Amino acid sequence: MNAFRGDSALSDIELEEKFSQRALNQSVVGRLLPLIAPIWRQIAAVIGIEIVQVLAIFARPLLIGFVIDRGLRQAGPGVDAPIIAWACVGLAATWGLRFALGGLSQYYAGIAAIRVLNDLRTRVFAHVQTLSVGYFDRTKAGRIIARADRDVDTLEPLLIQGPPEFLSAILRLCLSGFLLWLIAPSLLAGLAAVVPILLIATLLFKRVSQRSWAKVAENRSRFTAHLVETVAAVRLIKQSGRDQENLAKYRGLLEDFNRSLIFGTVRSGWFAPFTGLLTTAGLALTLVVGGRGIALGTLTLGELAQSLFYVFLFLAPLQEFSDLFERFANGTACAQRIFLLLDTKPEITDSPAALSLPAVRGEIEFRNVSFGYRPGRPVIRALDLQIGAGELLAIVGPTGHGKSTLVQLLTRFYDADEGAVLLDGQDIRTISERSLRNHVGVVLQDNVLFGGTVLDNLRLAKPEAGDDELIAASRRIGAHDVLQSLPHGYATQVGALGSQLSQGQRQLICLVRAYLADPSVLVLDEATSAIDVSTERRIQQALRVLCEGRTALVIAHRLETIRSAHRIAVIENGRIVELGPHETLAAAGGHYAALYGAYERSAGLGPVPQLARRQRHPDEDHVPSA
Ligand SMILES: Nc1ncnc2c1ncn2[C@@H]1O[C@H](COP(=O)(O)OP(=O)(O)OP(=O)(O)O)[C@@H](O)[C@H]1O
Numbered sequence: 204m205n206a207f208r209g210d211s212a213l214s215d216i217e218l219e220e221k222f223s224q225r226a227l228n229q230s231v232v233g234r235l236l237p238l239i240a241p242i243w244r245q246i247a248a249v250i251g252i253e254i255v256q257v258l259a260i261f262a263r264p265l266l267i268g269f270v271i272d273r274g275l276r277q278a279g280p281g282v283d284a285p286i287i288a289w290a291c292v293g294l295a296a297t298w299g300l301r302f303a304l305g306g307l308s309q310y311y312a313g314i315a316a317i318r319v320l321n322d323l324r325t326r327v328f329a330h331v332q333t334l335s336v337g338y339f340d341r342t343k344a345g346r347i348i349a350r351a352d353r354d355v356d357t358l359e360p361l362l363i364q365g366p367p368e369f370l371s372a373i374l375r376l377c378l379s380g381f382l383l384w385l386i387a388p389s390l391l392a393g394l395a396a397v398v399p400i401l402l403i404a405t406l407l408f409k410r411v412s413q414r415s416w417a418k419v420a421e422n423r424s425r426f427t428a429h430l431v432e433t434v435a436a437v438r439l440i441k442q443s444g445r446d447q448e449n450l451a452k453y454r455g456l457l458e459d460f461n462r463s464l465i466f467g468t469v470r471s472g473w474f475a476p477f478t479g480l481l482t483t484a485g486l487a488l489t490l491v492v493g494g495r496g497i498a499l500g501t502l503t504l505g506e507l508a509q510s511l512f513y514v515f516l517f518l519a520p521l522q523e524f525s526d527l528f529e530r531f532a533n534g535t536a537c538a539q540r541i542f543l544l545l546d547t548k549p550e551i552t553d554s555p556a557a558l559s560l561p562a563v564r565g566e567i568e569f570r571n572v573s574f575g576y577r578p579g580r581p582v583i584r585a586l587d588l589q590i591g592a593g594e595l596l597a598i599v600g601p602t603g604h605g606k607s608t609l610v611q612l613l614t615r616f617y618d619a620d621e622g623a624v625l626l627d628g629q630d631i632r633t634i635s636e637r638s639l640r641n642h643v644g645v646v647l648q649d650n651v652l653f654g655g656t657v658l659d660n661l662r663l664a665k666p667e668a669g670d671d672e673l674i675a676a677s678r679r680i681g682a683h684d685v686l687q688s689l690p691h692g693y694a695t696q697v698g699a700l701g702s703q704l705s706q707g708q709r710q711l712i713c714l715v716r717a718y719l720a721d722p723s724v725l726v727l728d729e730a731t732s733a734i735d736v737s738t739e740r741r742i743q744q745a746l747r748v749l750c751e752g753r754t755a756l757v758i759a760h761r762l763e764t765i766r767s768a769h770r771i772a773v774i775e776n777g778r779i780v781e782l783g784p785h786e787t788l789a790a791a792g793g794h795y796a797a798l799y800g801a802y803e804r805s806a807g808l809g810p811v812p813q814l815a816r817r818q819r820h821p822d823e824d825h826v827p828s829a
Contacts, residue, residue, distance in 0.1 A: 345428025
């Protein structure tokens, strides 16, 4: 169940900020319990060990009382050495038992922690993979990382050590209370006076500290997000010389984090001195009541000594509750953030009756499509476009007018708000995502490769292919010479995200990969960055081979691609303002002729610089037919 029902209209960040300011939702606790169900055996073992340890602790005051009353008093002028010796052995045994059991308890807790936290991490990871592209556009990577990593870690003290420690504390509290009552009910009655004060303080403390720790977790994820962003954009930051500003921003976020941490710690810190004061008051009360009992002869010295131990054993758990509640508050605040991520539903999902198309011809239609990334801000407006099977369509237009958005809609990274995108006459929302991605291949500008060798990267497109087949595809596309001349040929490591290769080399690998995947429809967003002439020729050659026999939509930035397209669609303000072959449009002297003129003047055969946004003319709403 979503603990945040009613908040679905808010963005992820708004939600986090909102819940960092409010008290914990009870349902989070209910959702945590099933997490420990698979490790109940280990938890039970740790609880069992804790119980034995508690019994060992309680043996000590008994032995000491015994030594005082029997070993010292009844031995005449000397001491009863055997009793004292046995008591010492008994005391040593309780310590030995504690050490041995402490190790065993750590062992079981460790096994339980590995299991439950890894399960949770895997769940979060698997869920992150199912989320739609829109979620990643809205949410900073660092926030996701903070939840999958540190927030999960913070659950360990709550889920694994929390239950046994809590039980041990309760047990010590009850047992010492009971033994005090056995020795003298008046001793327990004196102590009972401090308990209501402690309970009220604990409740108040819990409420305050939960809010503080939620704020700490939120601030922590902010500076992690900034760190991740900096790592991703390190080149840009260096180029623009904004290191100092960026560092200052990080410092600012750290300061916010530290402030919330100090605030949270100070608030938590109230509790320990308060309970310390109560302990002293409890001891004083016991001494007064016990001293009176000795004077009246109703209490022995040994019993008073035992009682003092019991006072500690009674009040120590109450102090431990402060730490336990702090962990509880911190852990549940993090759990809430993890559940928020797990409750995020992917916006794009397969319908239950989603089709799996065995083969497609590759006809594409955008039928009266409207779309905006944000409500009320349309990017694509009532757009109609038909692309025949095997056609090469170049999409051109000023920057920011919706070219890439068309690709996002065709690949179903986003769904159209109105109208439909059809593949072979079939609404793509009725086709399973897997089937759609098999038939529609995409090569985007930011050619990202996975860490590994060149061959590993090629194999992603066709896992069953042998090395020979992969290299043959590379030859066919015209990438072989370039890839073979890398330091270790096809065995060269490409580095994280392909960072050790040039832009052109990365693009060639992506083109070979697209060729190996052999989709019926190919979507290409040509790179805008400059590539040397020979690589540029290779890429153009590769594109020609790649587009043969399939439908291709190319967001074209290069004159050669534009000229070789069957038709060109000019997009402005999310509408197609011109559509037709190069010659026709160039002769018409409209938008395309102007764009093409600018291309020719500025680009030669290289990449075409982004065109400036042109003022729209009222007549431009007219969409010419193909
Ligand atoms: N993920 C996103 N979230 C919100 N707005 C977006 C997103 N992606 C693009 N936009 C906006 O949508 C509009 C169209 O963007 P799009 O990327 O489709 O333009 P484009 O024509 O491909 O530009 P370019 O030639 O520069 O790549 C722009 O105003 C852009 O700011």
